[in-house]
Amino acid sequence: MLNFELYNPTNYVFGKDQIEKISVLIPQKRKVLLAYGGGSIFKNGIYDQVKSALKDFEIIEFGGIEPNPRFETLMKAVDIIRENKITFILAVGGGSVIDGVKFISAATHYDGNPIDILKKRILFKEISKVIPFGTVLTLPATGSEMNSGAVVTIEATHEKLVLGGSALFPQFSICDPTVIASLPKRQIQNGIIDAFTHVMEQYLTYPHDAILQDRIAESILQTLVEIGPDVVESPTDYKLASNFMWCATMALNGLIQKGVPSDWATHMIGHELTALYEIDHARTLAVIAPNLYKIMFETKKDKLAQYGERIFQVEGNSVEEKALNAIHETVNFFHKMGMKTKLSEYTPDYEKSADFIVNRFEERGWKALGEKQNITTQKVREIVELSY
Numbered sequence: 001m002l003n004f005e006l007y008n009p010t011n012y013v014f015g016k017d018q019i020e021k022i023s024v025l026i027p028q029k030r031k032v033l034l035a036y037g038g039g040s041i042f043k044n045g046i047y048d049q050v051k052s053a054l055k056d057f058e059i060i061e062f063g064g065i066e067p068n069p070r071f072e073t074l075m076k077a078v079d080i081i082r083e084n085k086i087t088f089i090l091a092v093g094g095g096s097v098i099d100g101v102k103f104i105s106a107a108t109h110y111d112g113n114p115i116d117i118l119k120k121r122i123l124f125k126e127i128s129k130v131i132p133f134g135t136v137l138t139l140p141a142t143g144s145e146m147n148s149g150a151v152v153t154i155e156a157t158h159e160k161l162v163l164g165g166s167a168l169f170p171q172f173s174i175c176d177p178t179v180i181a182s183l184p185k186r187q188i189q190n191g192i193i194d195a196f197t198h199v200m201e202q203y204l205t206y207p208h209d210a211i212l213q214d215r216i217a218e219s220i221l222q223t224l225v226e227i228g229p230d231v232v233e234s235p236t237d238y239k240l241a242s243n244f245m246w247c248a249t250m251a252l253n254g255l256i257q258k259g260v261p262s263d264w265a266t267h268m269i270g271h272e273l274t275a276l277y278e279i280d281h282a283r284t285l286a287v288i289a290p291n292l293y294k295i296m297f298e299t300k301k302d303k304l305a306q307y308g309e310r311i312f313q314v315e316g317n318s319v320e321e322k323a324l325n326a327i328h329e330t331v332n333f334f335h336k337m338g339m340k341t342k343l344s345e346y347t348p349d350y351e352k353s354a355d356f357i358v359n360r361f362e363e364r365g366w367k368a369l370g371e372k373q374n375i376t377t378q379k380v381r382e383i384v385e386l387s388y
């Protein structure tokens with residue numbers, strides 16, 4: 001196993017009727033920015049619960065953080081925080097609102113030009129330099145509620161870039177599985193596939209000796225395969241909803257990443273497809289992942305065979321056959337979860353994507369991605385073209 005440090009300071013508050021705990025989780029006398037998205041929280045009652053819990057706090061509201069949050073929008077919140085001397089932020093929403101709040105938290109006291117936080121990938125490690133924040137999660141998917149990363153889009157240049165650092169963990173996250181009752185099917189499907197792919201990025205590499213890490217990762221994959229189709233049909237079923245929410249958090253709260261190699265190229269390529277075509281994050285992953293496994297077959301075939309046998313009980317006379325069957329089962333699962341797996345099913349304009357993505361990666365100096373740093377820009381081109 002590789003050496004590791006496991007640090008995660010987020011107070012994870014899980015279960016029914018937990019939103020009222022905000023009143024004790026936010027330190028007294030804080031002036032709070034209540035940040036949310038496009039307004040779903042007004043329709044499903046979450047806003048009312050949050051407002052009632054915040055009755056003893058001075059609050060300013062900031063709504064309108066869009067899916068794939070925009071730098072330009074978030075900077076308006078930064079101005080409000082500076083003008084009003086806000087001392088705590090509460091994010092109420094899915095990954096986009098939470099990621100947006102991480103950026104706002106980092107940008108408020110940032111000395112330089114805030115756009116550099118994204119362009120230069122500045123890491124935030126000092127708690128004293130960020131605004132503390134907590135979250136009320138409304139969409140299980142990204143794991144942002146218990147990690148210190150975020151993804152923000154610069155509208156002006158259509159770039160989707162990451163930021164993060166150990167100072168950007170939420171102080172607390174309230175995760176009430178009943179919030180998923182109001183989610184459109186499409187978002188539940190997205191959540192399952194995003195979480196599934198997060199595990200795959202950290203698991204589907206090459207055989208190593210971190211046995212427990214493999215088994216934890218496989219248990220999350222297996223649970224998602226088992227409950228995914230049902231949770232879409234029955235989002236008010238608490239057993240399904242609670243397991244879904246915990247899987248999504250466990251998939252990207254840092255635990256399964258420790259001591260093992262990880263890939264993340266599917267995400268890096270997928271982010272470009274969202275930046276270019278506004279395809280939902282999870283749906284870009286379902287398009288890219290199977291083709292990445294095919295192009296990187298030699299690197300990944302041993303782990304693919306293990307994954308296929310343990311998650312889908314595939315059979316085959318050789319590692320290669322089992323690995324191919326595993327890719328086939330993955331695509332079947334994605335289809336079962338309502339994903340399309342070809343780029344041309346999302347946009348007629350798909351043929352420009354390979355050049356666009358390769359140029360972007362070259363501009364950024366990303367010569368190679370993946371667990372073995374062997375996903376060169378030529379391989380990226382092949383993966384994207386195979387996804388058409």
Ligand code: NZQ
Nearest residue numbers: 037038039040067068094095096138142144149150182183
């Ligand atoms: O904006 P509102 O009106 O709230 O509506 C949202 C939005 O339209 C709606 N929604 C959320 N909770 C709801 C609800 N509708 C009804 N009932 C509820 N309970 O769902 C829509 C999508 O929300 P969004 O937050 O965009 O979805 P998600 O949680 O999938 O987040 C996606 C973003 O997270 C980033 C993605 O790139 C994307 O920008 N990611 C963040 C990661 C991280 N921080 O670790 C890792 C991921 O790989 C991912 O990249």
Ligand code: ZN
Nearest residue numbers: 142194198267
């Ligand atoms: Zn993701």
